[in-house]
Amino acid sequence: MAKMVLLHKVDSIYEDEPDAVYDFPRAYLKAMEQAVGDWVVYYEPVKAGHRGYFAVAQVARIIEKPGSAGRFLALIAPGSFLPFDSNVPRLVDGRPLERALSESDGRPKKGGAVQRAVRPLPDDEFARIVNLGLPWDLEQIEALRYAPAGHEIDEPPAPFQRPVLERLTCRAYRDVAFRRKVRAAYGYRCAMSGLQLRNGGGRPEVQAAHIKPVAQGGSDAVRNGLALSGTLHWMFDRGLISVAGDGETILVSRNKVPDEVVDRLIRPGGKLLRPDDPRDAPHPANLQWHREKVFGQVLPGDDLPWA
Incomplete structure (x- = not known):
């Protein structure tokens, strides 16, 4: 199994529904087969909008797309899709969050891997992106969001910091x-x-x-x-x-x-x-x-x- 970044844009000519199915060509079949049972992060390309990394989901299985030779569908595991609380920018401090998209000096690469609709995502980079989009203490953030003034100075017990995958489920x-x-x-x-x-x-x-x-x-x-x-x-x-x-x-x-x-x-x-x-x-x-x-x-x- 392997985690992936999946490129998605709302006006895509393909039949993508991020919370249900991802439509892709044979060129990405081998990579997508590795993602079965694992998690993917959705990414909006620069020309399509401003969202950057915007959601996470788990791939359940791959099937051939009916009536479309050479195309396949990645079926998303029911209940796994979750939009990020805050969209994650493509660059942080001027550097890509994916090492594969960085030059040796940290500058963003152009073309090549940047344009790939499906690309591998190492576990540590997956965790970093998810933590930026879905903070581990989101429940506490919401609980204190409308707390009376001065309540924040209290010191309640620190919440348990769940690991990323445990949090997503x-x-x-x-x-x-x-x-x-x-x-x-x-x-x-x-x-x-x-x-x-x-x-x-x-x-x-x-x-x-x-x-x-x-x-x-x-x-x-x-x-x-x-x-x-x-x-x-x-x-x-x-x-x-x-x-x-x-x-x-x-x-x-x-x-x-x-x-x-x-x-x-x-x-x-x-x-x-x-x-x-x-x-x-x-x-x-x-x-x-x-x-x-x-x-x-x-x-x-x-x-x-x-x-």
Whole structure:
């Protein structure tokens, strides 16, 4: 097994979905076969955008791409994809984070390895990039984010510094990382009510909802998330509300939700608030799954507060 850097750009002509599949030609097959069972870091090339290293995932297996001779698909292990809390720049102090991209004096190389869509990543470089993108103490950072002034002078027990791979598979850590990315993508506003509520200490009321639950094969990608108020999150999970195929019309189970409740909770016009960055917009496949598997499927005995 071996870790790899995978080049990805949003407008790629290939069928890449970073949290599900990576499309590549035969030239990279040998390298990708070595990555099976191991982790990869996604990298956005300079001409495609500013993100640099932006996510991590684990490769489950490789298959031939149906109907495309000479192309292959790396299938991403369900639940392994995780966007970085902060995108990692290509250069730190003017030097590449990958030794293979550096000249002997530390200056960045040009061409060659820099242009390769798949390239090996030594374990120490993988750890450094992940630590920059997903700090080991992210849970503590979030816990203290809205702490009252002066609280930071207290000295709580130092949190346990989990090794990188243990951290990437820890559900509690991943939940914090997911919540931070989704809420930020929507400007800490509820995507369905449009409200941006904060408590007295400035802590956002909005929550991060998985559109397709991780337990059902959903990922921790921002495109599988919605920022929702507590009540709307509860309604979304129970199939009382969803989003139409246009990706913006809010659907309501009218036989279960009274009009007066809709009028109070859903933003005027009934349209979903979209993230500023279109790359963070809900993925159509995730919304379709929710409509088909959850919407309107309220279980008998699930008491409704307005019933």
